[in-house]
Amino acid sequence: METVNVGFIGCGGIAGAHMNNLSKMSDVKFVGMSDVDEVRAKKASETYGGTYFTDYKKMLNEIEMDVCYICLPPFAHQDQEISCIEKEVPFFIEKPIHLDLKKAKEISDRIKEKNLITSAGYQDRYQTIIDYIKPFFNENNLGFFEGWWVGGMPGVYWWRRKEMSGGQIVEQTTHIYDMARYLISEPVEVFSVKRTGLMKDIEKYNVEDASAVSVYFQNGVFGTIFSGCFINATGKVGLDFYFKDKKISYEERSNLEIHYGKKIEKIYQPEDPLITEDKAMIEAIKTNNKNLIRSSYEDALKTLAFTLAANKSIETGRIEKVEI
Numbered sequence: 001m002e003t004v005n006v007g008f009i010g011c012g013g014i015a016g017a018h019m020n021n022l023s024k025m026s027d028v029k030f031v032g033m034s035d036v037d038e039v040r041a042k043k044a045s046e047t048y049g050g051t052y053f054t055d056y057k058k059m060l061n062e063i064e065m066d067v068c069y070i071c072l073p074p075f076a077h078q079d080q081e082i083s084c085i086e087k088e089v090p091f092f093i094e095k096p097i098h099l100d101l102k103k104a105k106e107i108s109d110r111i112k113e114k115n116l117i118t119s120a121g122y123q124d125r126y127q128t129i130i131d132y133i134k135p136f137f138n139e140n141n142l143g144f145f146e147g148w149w150v151g152g153m154p155g156v157y158w159w160r161r162k163e164m165s166g167g168q169i170v171e172q173t174t175h176i177y178d179m180a181r182y183l184i185s186e187p188v189e190v191f192s193v194k195r196t197g198l199m200k201d202i203e204k205y206n207v208e209d210a211s212a213v214s215v216y217f218q219n220g221v222f223g224t225i226f227s228g229c230f231i232n233a234t235g236k237v238g239l240d241f242y243f244k245d246k247k248i249s250y251e252e253r254s255n256l257e258i259h260y261g262k263k264i265e266k267i268y269q270p271e272d273p274l275i276t277e278d279k280a281m282i283e284a285i286k287t288n289n290k291n292l293i294r295s296s297y298e299d300a301l302k303t304l305a306f307t308l309a310a311n312k313s314i315e316t317g318r319i320e321k322v323e324i
């Protein structure tokens with residue numbers, strides 16, 4: 001395949017970042033842009049090319065494409081994935097892949113039946129600094145870890161409504177939950193506590209201001225992941241890992257500090273991982289090689305289950321099993 005024909009469902013904020021990356025690749029052609037908001041679909045088509053649609057089903061019926069980028073807000077997942085599967089169109093999907101675990105499991109099963117290439121937007125997995133530390137996790141001497149996504153509230157209107165975004169754990173800190181899974185092991189059970197009442201000045205706001213979620217992994221490692229969207233000052237996004245012989249501090253999409261006693265090694269991430277993620281998707285389609293994808297839909301389903309179990313523990317006040 002010389003040219004990869006790409007379509008989009010959802011032409012909002014993150015879609016624009018993917019379009020910009022893809023537009024710099026000489027082997028990519030935009031063939032279809034769809035969004036329920038006509039202005040956005042039209043603008044994307046005028047900027048990058050392709051026919052614009054307000055109905056993704058019409059786009060999939062009329063336009064032949066090699067890959068579809070699904071960049072929808074969490075609440076808007078309906079039949080988009082199934083429509084791609086029925087047309088045998090491989091797809092890239094932004095995280096969180098869904099808000100309904102049962103429906104996401106059905107989609108995952110249908111993908112397996114068709115053996116389709118899929119990629120979920122866990123861009124942090126595509127970093128050279130993460131490749132560098134991944135082998136350390138095979139040494140079996142990690143004690144515990146802490147993770148954070150602590151900062152201000154994202155501006156998109158749907159983020160502040162839990163039924164629309166899933167809340168901060170599911171929508172945002174999911175990157176940290178996914179990285180913990182990617183590096184450590186699979187989660188077994190979680191226990192969550194929450195904080196509310198700090199964001200009184202925001203209209204229509206019903207997500208938690210903060211949460212702390214303790215998790216126990218299959219390999220015996222445990223840790224706590226903090227989320228907070230109430231801070232107007234400096235926040236913190238990343239993970240600290242406490243090994244027997246070193247401490248690793250990972251600052252999200254930026255750098256690593258590895259402390260061996262007094263010796264400190266600092267390494268910076270050279271490329272924006274969103275670009276690496278997009279390059280991997282296009283190469284996987286061109287070469288029909290799933291191994292280039294670091295987070296398939298099937299794998300992202302496990303991260304969704306992890307974050308939804310954390311949400312459930314907030315509601316029940318009890319330890320919850322992570323199950324699909």
Ligand SMILES: NC(=O)c1ccc[n+]([C@@H]2O[C@H](COP(=O)([O-])OP(=O)(O)OC[C@H]3O[C@@H](n4cnc5c(N)ncnc54)[C@H](O)[C@@H]3O)[C@@H](O)[C@H]2O)c1
Nearest residue numbers: 010011012013014035036037072073074076094095096121
């Ligand atoms: N991987 C990352 O680092 C990253 C970064 C930002 C956002 N995201 C994720 O990407 C997704 C989209 O976020 P965003 O910031 O681009 O949101 P956004 O609100 O800016 O854009 C969403 C777009 O989808 C459109 N849309 C809504 N319902 C639709 C439907 N049924 N059919 C077609 N289009 C529809 C909206 O009109 C809008 O243009 C979210 O799930 C978010 O979590 C991921």
